[in-house]
Amino acid sequence: QKEVEQNSGPLSVPEGAIASLNCTYSDRGSQSFFWYRQYSGKSPELIMFIYSNGDKEDGRFTAQLNKASQYVSLLIRDSQPSDSATYLCAVKNTGNQFYFGTGTSLTVIP
Amino acid sequence: DAGVTQSPTHLIKTRGQQVTLRCSPISGHKSVSWYQQVLGQGPQFIFQYYEKEERGRGNFPDRFSARQFPNYSSELNVNALLLGDSALYLCASSLSGPLNEQFFGPGTRLTVL
Numbered sequence: 001q002k003e004v005e006q007n008s009g010p011l012s013v014p015e016g017a018i019a020s021l022n023c024t025y026s027d028r029g030s031q032s033f034f035w036y037r038q039y040s041g042k043s044p045e046l047i048m049f050i051y052s053n054g055d056k057e058d059g060r061f062t063a064q065l066n067k068a069s070q071y072v073s074l075l076i077r078d079s080q081p082s083d084s085a086t087y088l089c090a091v092k093n094t095g096n097q098f099y100f101g102t103g104t105s106l107t108v109i110p
Numbered sequence: 111d112a113g114v115t116q117s118p119t120h121l122i123k124t125r126g127q128q129v130t131l132r133c134s135p136i137s138g139h140k141s142v143s144w145y146q147q148v149l150g151q152g153p154q155f156i157f158q159y160y161e162k163e164e165r166g167r168g169n170f171p172d173r174f175s176a177r178q179f180p181n182y183s184s185e186l187n188v189n190a191l192l193l194g195d196s197a198l199y200l201c202a203s204s205l206s207g208p209l210n211e212q213f214f215g216p217g218t219r220l221t222v223l
Contacts, residue, residue, distance in 0.1 A: 004152075042216075090153075095166070096166040098168075100153045
């Protein structure tokens with residue numbers, strides 16, 4: 001079982017719609033969870049982090065964490081073509097190791 | 111403010127050689143982490159250093175080593191290069207170990223022939 005699993009997609013949504021990206025993790029004791037965006041040929045850039053159960057909102061982005069289900073999600077509201085990228089979920093586990101998922105490719109169709 | 115910087119940008123080596131990659135963190139950041147990213151995959155964690163001490167290690171062979179200097183810059187060394195070491199090597203810095211909001215540099219593209 002992989003430490004972090006994501007649906008690789010591709011995920012396509014029309015402009016203005018909500019994009020929903022999901023991630024599960026295996027280490028129940030993990031405490032820190034991150035979402036990164038990576039454009040082709042570029043390095044990952046941090047979008048959001050979340051440590052506590054529940055929702056965390058930042059502009060058009062909402063991260064959701066459910067530790068009981070070992071599930072993290074990212075919602076992007078009012079999706080824009082510029083949001084088209086690969087979204088990486090990352091988890092810091094109890095062994096102080098960071099694990100990234102393989103990423104979900106998102107395309108926002110104008 | 112300057113972001114994370116890495117050098118060199120690109121590097122070509124042959125099998126069996128050794129390589130050293132360099133990283134300078136964001137000013138004020140004391141933690142540096144190294145990742146390997148192969149095409150189509152997410153970054154794989156190699157090392158984390160905080161206050162010049164190793165604080166985390168991923169599942170990489172002993173051919174991979176790193177260190178952090180008093181100015182918090184870091185080097186990643188890879189010995190006895192294999193074809194499979196060809197990848198984008200990313201450095202990320204964070205303000206402190208426990209906080210761990212990491213910011214990535216542009217990466218070093220290593221090609222092993």
